[in-house]
Amino acid sequence: MGGTPTPLPVPTPGATAESPGPHPGPEPGPSGTGQREYPKEAIYGKDAVFAAIPWNKAVTALGELVTDAKWDRQELTVTVAKENIIASCQAVQAAGYNFFEDMTAVDWYPQEPRIQLSYHIVSYGLKERIRLAVRLDSTDLTVDSITSVWPASNFYEREVFDLFGVNFSGHPGLTRIMMPPDWKGNPLRKDYPVEGYR
Amino acid sequence: MAPIAAPDMIVPGIDDVIADAQHHGVDSAGEHSMVLNMGPQHPSTHGVLRLVLEIDGESVVSLAPDIGYLHTGIEKTCEAKFYQQVVPLTDRIDYLCPMTNNLAYCLAVEKLLEIEIPERAQVLRVLLNELTRIQSHLVWLGTHAMDIGALTVFLYCFREREEILRIFEALSGQRMMTSYFRVGGIALEPPLGFAEWVQRFLNDMPDKIQEYENLLTANPIWMGRIKGVGYLSKEDVIALGVTGPPARASGIDWDLRRDMPYSGYEKFKFAVPISTDGDVWARYVVRMLEMRESVKICQQALDVFTSMPVTRLTADAPKIVLPDREQMKTQMESLIHHFKIVTEGFAVPAGEVYVGIESPRGEMGYYVVSDGTAKPYRVHMRNPSFATLQALETMCKGRLLADVVAVIGSIDIVLGEIDR
Numbered sequence: 001m002g003g004t005p006t007p008l009p010v011p012t013p014g015a016t017a018e019s020p021g022p023h024p025g026p027e028p029g030p031s032g033t034g035q036r037e038y039p040k041e042a043i044y045g046k047d048a049v050f051a052a053i054p055w056n057k058a059v060t061a062l063g064e065l066v067t068d069a070k071w072d073r074q075e076l077t078v079t080v081a082k083e084n085i086i087a088s089c090q091a092v093q094a095a096g097y098n099f100f101e102d103m104t105a106v107d108w109y110p111q112e113p114r115i116q117l118s119y120h121i122v123s124y125g126l127k128e129r130i131r132l133a134v135r136l137d138s139t140d141l142t143v144d145s146i147t148s149v150w151p152a153s154n155f156y157e158r159e160v161f162d163l164f165g166v167n168f169s170g171h172p173g174l175t176r177i178m179m180p181p182d183w184k185g186n187p188l189r190k191d192y193p194v195e196g197y198r
Numbered sequence: 199m200a201p202i203a204a205p206d207m208i209v210p211g212i213d214d215v216i217a218d219a220q221h222h223g224v225d226s227a228g229e230h231s232m233v234l235n236m237g238p239q240h241p242s243t244h245g246v247l248r249l250v251l252e253i254d255g256e257s258v259v260s261l262a263p264d265i266g267y268l269h270t271g272i273e274k275t276c277e278a279k280f281y282q283q284v285v286p287l288t289d290r291i292d293y294l295c296p297m298t299n300n301l302a303y304c305l306a307v308e309k310l311l312e313i314e315i316p317e318r319a320q321v322l323r324v325l326l327n328e329l330t331r332i333q334s335h336l337v338w339l340g341t342h343a344m345d346i347g348a349l350t351v352f353l354y355c356f357r358e359r360e361e362i363l364r365i366f367e368a369l370s371g372q373r374m375m376t377s378y379f380r381v382g383g384i385a386l387e388p389p390l391g392f393a394e395w396v397q398r399f400l401n402d403m404p405d406k407i408q409e410y411e412n413l414l415t416a417n418p419i420w421m422g423r424i425k426g427v428g429y430l431s432k433e434d435v436i437a438l439g440v441t442g443p444p445a446r447a448s449g450i451d452w453d454l455r456r457d458m459p460y461s462g463y464e465k466f467k468f469a470v471p472i473s474t475d476g477d478v479w480a481r482y483v484v485r486m487l488e489m490r491e492s493v494k495i496c497q498q499a500l501d502v503f504t505s506m507p508v509t510r511l512t513a514d515a516p517k518i519v520l521p522d523r524e525q526m527k528t529q530m531e532s533l534i535h536h537f538k539i540v541t542e543g544f545a546v547p548a549g550e551v552y553v554g555i556e557s558p559r560g561e562m563g564y565y566v567v568s569d570g571t572a573k574p575y576r577v578h579m580r581n582p583s584f585a586t587l588q589a590l591e592t593m594c595k596g597r598l599l600a601d602v603v604a605v606i607g608s609i610d611i612v613l614g615e616i617d618r
Contacts, residue, residue, distance in 0.1 A: 073551055098436060099436055101439070101580060102563050102565065106575070106576045118552075120565070122554075124452050127457050131552065150439070152438050152585055153439075154588060155587070173214065175211055177265060178265070178617065187274055194277070
């Protein structure tokens with residue numbers, strides 16, 4: 001392996017981008033109306049959030065699908081009805097939120113609706129992230145799978161099925177992923193003891 | 199079970215692969231395929247990953263990963279701990295980049311608490327994160343090359359990795375499970391001679407990277423094994439949730455350090471290497487260039503860090519950050535704070551946050567939900583290898599069995615973070 005060292009070929013010329021770039025921030029609203037800055041303080045409720053950031057792409061895309069919204073700690077959470085999850089994902093995908101990052105659940109036992117599903121979706125173009133939330137009653141823990149929109153959600157839905165016992169209709173192979181196939185119970189539920197059953 | 203023809207983008211389950219193979223076995227065309235069980239104790243799987251492969255001769259027809267062998271329920275354990283007690287658990291998720299995990303978790307809790315940490319601590323965090331990235335990439339390079347048959351590189355890489363681990367040991371007392379970051383800052387002041395030590399390492403590192411490249415880059419065997427293997431298109435990257443170097447090797451120009459900066463990354467100048475080839479070779483090139491960029495970031499961070507006056511490395515939040523040892527023994531207030539933090543933890547305002555940072559393997563995200571008490575209501579980790587594993591089938595389908603080993607090496611898999 002002697003001889004002159006061969007420099008590593010730089011893949012695509014001009015393809016590397018220099019940092020830093022200041023955060024471009026939200027795009028200007030139409031015809032200079034309204035304010036483009038994100039508010040510093042938390043805002044709760046659909047109407048208040050819609051009034052504060054009407055130019056937000058996710059807000060405009062989802063529109064009537066939204067049942068509740070929250071702007072907290074510089075993060076936008078949008079709650080949608082469980083029947084509308086596929087439609088909501090398609091709407092935000094069309095609005096530029098192109099990358100499915102993460103999906104998980106939170107068990108609010110003993111409150112109802114018990115299970116909250118949180119989908120984190122990021123836009124590579126807008127450099128923004130949104131959280132879609134779905135609330136499920138413990139009487140009906142079934143929701144549509146979004147693998148048809150983002151196949152990446154496959155493993156995440158299997159994980160939630162395994163650890164929380166939520167059923168995803170339309171999922172191509174809903175089996176346990178972390179626990180053994182013959183395991184009883186859903187370990188991440190709040191009524192499952194931390195030490196397990198012995 | 200009826201054979202299932204899995205749609206292209208959907209990873210099949212184990213049963214599907216087996217049923218498929220049985221179906222092909224009785225095919226009237228006389229086609230013959232078999233099921234091969236690879237792992238969970240296979241040297242190339244870097245942990246305990248089981249792959250069920252359907253192979254026809256030597257080419258892979260379909261493939262299903264079986265994970266969960268290392269599942270220890272860290273997410274469940276977090277719910278029973280105080281916020282500060284979760285930090286050591288995060289180390290154990292991805293044992294090759296403990297500092298990255300610490301940082302993601304601490305940033306998430308700091309966001310919930312809405313506290314700012316001093317700039318000096320932020321710079322030190324960036325410095326240590328980039329050292330961690332170099333360390334993790336060194337393990338990747340060594341084991342990836344070893345899987346393919348180049349054992350020498352492994353020994354070279356571990357020589358430099360050892361140096362970084364010694365620095366970590368001097369800092370935190372631990373080589374791998376450092377737990378050096380705290381909610382609200384950093385645990386300890388770095389020891390005397392730390393800056394000089396890191397400077398010596400940074401002076402040597404570019405030459406060492408050149409040394410690895412001399413062994414591999416123009417090596418015809420190396421190129422023959424990885425060029426054109428494991429192709430992943432740009433569309434598949436987005437569809438399958440791939441992040442980090444494998445995504446950038448397929449032409450996705452996205453790096454959270456640059457595009458959604460955290461911990462003061464916006465103050466550093468670095469390039470984000472990308473390639474459009476999308477194969478194992480491109481991932482190798484991207485990671486090698488990334489190591490060089492990391493050295494540059496380390497150098498900038500070290501310069502800033504040494505030029506700053508020595509101040510506390512923790513936020514001014516006495517109810518959250520443990521007081522100095524000296525103060526604790528001389529001031530009543532500090533003693534009370536210390537006692538309360540240790541015995542009762544600190545309450546975190548209710549809310550939910552998601553913080554995503556760029557780990558050596560891709561996007562590492564922490565989703566922390568608080569109900570207003572001193573213990574997290576829910577902690578979820580978004581781990582890059584977990585999502586990238588879904589793309590394994592797309593990358594290996596129709597290729598040779600031996601290429602599977604190269605592809606697994608190229609996505610830099612860590613089973614600890616997949617199973618959690």
